[in-house]
Amino acid sequence: xxxxxxxxxxxxxxxxxxxxxxxxxxxxxxxxxxxxxxxxxxxxxxxxxxxxxxxxxxxxxxxxxxxxxxxxxxxxxxxxxxxxxxxxxxxxxxxxxxxxxxxxxxxxxxxxxxxxxxxxxxxxxxxxxxxxxxxxxxxxxxxxxxxxxxxxxxxxxxxxxxxxxxxxxxxxxxxxxxxxxxxxxxxxxxxxxxxxxxxxxxxxxxxxxxxxxxxxxxxxxxxxxxxxxxxxxxxxxxxxxxxxxxxxxxxxxxx
Numbered sequence: 300x301x302x303x304x305x306x307x308x309x310x311x312x313x314x315x316x317x318x319x320x321x322x323x324x325x326x327x328x329x330x331x332x333x334x335x336x337x338x339x340x341x342x343x344x345x346x347x348x349x350x351x352x353x354x355x356x357x358x359x360x361x362x363x364x365x366x367x368x369x370x371x372x373x374x375x376x377x378x379x380x381x382x383x384x385x386x387x388x389x390x391x392x393x394x395x396x397x398x399x400x401x402x403x404x405x406x407x408x409x410x411x412x413x414x415x416x417x418x419x420x421x422x423x424x425x426x427x428x429x430x431x432x433x434x435x436x437x438x439x440x441x442x443x444x445x446x447x448x449x450x451x452x453x454x455x456x457x458x459x460x461x462x463x464x465x466x467x468x469x470x471x472x473x474x475x476x477x478x479x480x481x482x483x484x485x486x487x488x489x490x491x492x493x494x495x496x497x498x499x500x501x502x503x504x505x506x507x508x509x510x511x512x513x514x515x516x517x518x519x520x521x522x523x524x525x526x527x528x529x530x531x532x533x534x535x536x537x538x539x540x541x542x543x544x545x546x547x548x549x550x551x552x553x554x
Contacts, residue, residue: 305359308359309340309347309348311361313330313344315365316362317338320365320366320373322370322373323335327385327386327419329344342417343417343419346414354379364376368492372385372390373386376426378426380424382421391415391421397464397469401463404459404460405487406488407487410422410423427487428481429477430481431477431479439520440520441521444521444524445529447529450517450532450533451551451554454509454547455548456486458547459548460544461488461543461548462543462544465505465543465544469495469496470494470496470504470505471488471493473490473508474505474509474512476513478490503543506541509547510536513533517529517530518530
């Protein structure tokens with residue numbers, strides 16, 4: 300690709316992101332004019348192009364879709380990978396550090412690359428399919444019919460994820476079903492923007508959040524397919540007041 304073609308591709312990509320997102324892109328990396336209307340080819344944009352190439356066999360492609368997470372992360376979704384651009388170095392550093400320490404876990408989304416230079420702070424990860432799907436009207440639904448065996452698998456997989464993150468002294472911080480996805484036949488935990496260090500005087504909120512979110516989604520988004528044995532199972536877990544991933548793992552793996 301010639302330099303002129305590369306510059307045009309860069310501007311076309313930034314224009315696509317502008318059209319697809321409702322955020323101010325310059326809050327994430329310098330890429331538009333001051334009026335936020337015209338795409339620019341900047342050093343930050345070149346870093347983004349290089350990150351795309353690294354993840355796509357040295358070929359440039361545009362994202363399939365664009366979204367944001369709490370206004371703090373710009374998410375570019377490609378066919379086989381995802382790029383997340385953070386609006387602060389602090390959050391980028393926290394998330395990339397945690398994910399790099401947890402590469403051994405099959406139940407936490409895997410980071411593939413990480414960059415922080417030229418005013419862009421970004422990571423790339425493997426792509427997953429979120430189990431809770433949201434539409435433009437604010438409605439949401441589960442992508443599968445969750446019978447008891449599938450719920451049991453989810454709790455077993457995510458208990459492994461929580462055991463891993465708690466073992467390095469962090470909690471995920473927002474452990475709801477909205478932050479669980481599928482890769483192949485595995486449930487994986489993602490979105491570590493709200494992750495916090497565990498404190499000795501305060502129990503992790505991850506396990507109670509996971510159970511509460513499970514009860515909500517199974518009762519309101521999976522109502523006709525939810526078995527009573529599943530509700531009983533989650534209520535028993537709730538009443539145990541489990542405080543970390545190790546305790547949850549021991550309980551659900553014995554079922």
